[in-house]
Amino acid sequence: MRIFKATFFALLLSGIWLAQASAASLLENQPLTFCTMGLIPIAASGQVVVDMAGTTIASGAAISTSPGQAGNYTALGFGRQTLVTILVSQVSALSSAGSPPGTTLSLSNFVFPDPAITNNQSKLIFDLGATLTTDGTIQDYVAGAYSGTIMITVVVP
Amino acid sequence: MRTKANFLKSSVIMATAMAALSGPADAVDLVATADAVLVTLITVTQNTQMTFGNIAVIPGSDDTAQASITLLAAGTVTDPVAEANNANIVALTGATPGNYTVFVGDTAAIPMTVTTGTIVNLTFGGNAALNLSAIDIGTLSTGTGTSGDCSGGCILTSAAASGNIIFPVGATLTQSTGNGTYADGTYTGSFTLTAIYQ
Numbered sequence: 001m002r003i004f005k006a007t008f009f010a011l012l013l014s015g016i017w018l019a020q021a022s023a024a025s026l027l028e029n030q031p032l033t034f035c036t037m038g039l040i041p042i043a044a045s046g047q048v049v050v051d052m053a054g055t056t057i058a059s060g061a062a063i064s065t066s067p068g069q070a071g072n073y074t075a076l077g078f079g080r081q082t083l084v085t086i087l088v089s090q091v092s093a094l095s096s097a098g099s100p101p102g103t104t105l106s107l108s109n110f111v112f113p114d115p116a117i118t119n120n121q122s123k124l125i126f127d128l129g130a131t132l133t134t135d136g137t138i139q140d141y142v143a144g145a146y147s148g149t150i151m152i153t154v155v156v157p
Numbered sequence: 158m159r160t161k162a163n164f165l166k167s168s169v170i171m172a173t174a175m176a177a178l179s180g181p182a183d184a185v186d187l188v189a190t191a192d193a194v195l196v197t198l199i200t201v202t203q204n205t206q207m208t209f210g211n212i213a214v215i216p217g218s219d220d221t222a223q224a225s226i227t228l229l230a231a232g233t234v235t236d237p238v239a240e241a242n243n244a245n246i247v248a249l250t251g252a253t254p255g256n257y258t259v260f261v262g263d264t265a266a267i268p269m270t271v272t273t274g275t276i277v278n279l280t281f282g283g284n285a286a287l288n289l290s291a292i293d294i295g296t297l298s299t300g301t302g303t304s305g306d307c308s309g310g311c312i313l314t315s316a317a318a319s320g321n322i323i324f325p326v327g328a329t330l331t332q333s334t335g336n337g338t339y340a341d342g343t344y345t346g347s348f349t350l351t352a353i354y355q
Contacts, residue, residue, distance in 0.1 A: 024183075024184070024185040025185060026185045026186065026187040027187075028187065028189050028190075031189060031190045031191065031192060032189070032190075032191040032192070033191070033192050033193070034191070034192065034193035035193070035194075036193075036194040036195075036196055037193060037194070037195060037196070038195070038196050038197065038198035038262055039195065039198075040198060040261065040262045040263045040265070040267065040354075041267060041354050042263060042265050042267065048193070063198060063262065063263065065196060065198075068193075071189065071191070073187065073189070075185065077185070091188060094191060094192070094193055096195070105193060107191055130191065132191075132193060138354070139353075139354040139355070141195060142195070143195050143196050143197045144194075144195055145192065145193075145194055145195075146192065146193045146194070146195055147190055147191070147192050148190070148191050148192075149188050149189065149190055149191070150188070150189050150190075150191055151186060151187070151188055151189075152186065152187045152188075152189055153184060153185070153186050153187075154184065154185050155183060155184035155185075156183050156184065
């Protein structure tokens with residue numbers, strides 16, 4: 001009977017270990033970083049597009065002074081050669097501490113691999129681009145570091 | 158009472174359940190950051206430092222009046238006669254108005270609010286100070302707009318071809334004390350020039 005108990009606990013522990021090893025995870029290798037940019041009131045709004053290759057294009061009131069960088073992420077735990085869907089949405093627009101109300105920068109038009117398939121190591125490494133758009137009056141923006149958050153979901157459809 | 162066979166069966170069921178828990182995941186979320194750095198593209202450049210040149214400061218008999226001279230933005234110096242207490246400042250040589258360029262960040266005609274402010278009077282060691290006042294922006298050599306006393310802000314527009322607003326600046330220098338001590342030396346002060354999008 002003791003042997004049976006030992007077997008039971010061994011299996012139980014084994015099961016817990018397996019569950020931990022295969023838990024899905026999503027890691028940020030490189031945050032999505034827009035360019036160092038200036039805003040000039042030659043247009044009512046400004047936009048900066050960073051694509052998956054990191055190519056940065058500013059337009060309207062925005063002038064890029066150094067290129068941005070696409071975000072880069074690793075998804076694990078979905079099995080080998082598994083088709084997954086990537087979903088991205090803005091949680092909070094980019095803002096700077098102490099900046100005037102309304103002077104935020106919104107994220108939209110996220111670009112990422114679609115479809116996306118994990119490799120033979122059950123891993124998916126992917127890039128993320130997006131468009132940054134001014135929300136407020138150009139003249140009201142102040143210089144500084146702006147930061148926002150996005151929600152990235154990787155799901156098996 | 159459970160038999161060996163029964164327990165093995167239940168162990169197999171438990172193991173199967175664990176295997177199901179440890180299979181590939183269905184979904185995972187990450188709250189990630191996105192960043193940008195916003196910089197000002199406006200620059201203000203001092204092309205020529207404002208200087209009153211060589212002057213002679215003559216103390217009066219008392220402090221009832223303080224002498225002054227005015228360096229016009231156009232370049233001439235108004236040099237009043239001595240005060241009633243004989244205090245006087247005499248311009249000698251080398252007076253030159255300041256000259257400044259505001260670049261609006263792009264080659265475009267953009268209206269800016271240009272403001273003079275925060276004056277630091279001219280000092281040299283422990284001598285009496287020479288007060289700086291009436292900062293005056295002269296006629297623009299590049300760009301358009303009404304200049305003059307811009308302590309409350311002047312709206313000046315850059316030239317589309319260069320994105321520049323270029324202008325001279327004059328000011329008035331006054332004894333802080335009519336009968337103060339003004340030893341020979343270089344007296345230095347400052348004022349601020351601010352440009353923001355209008």
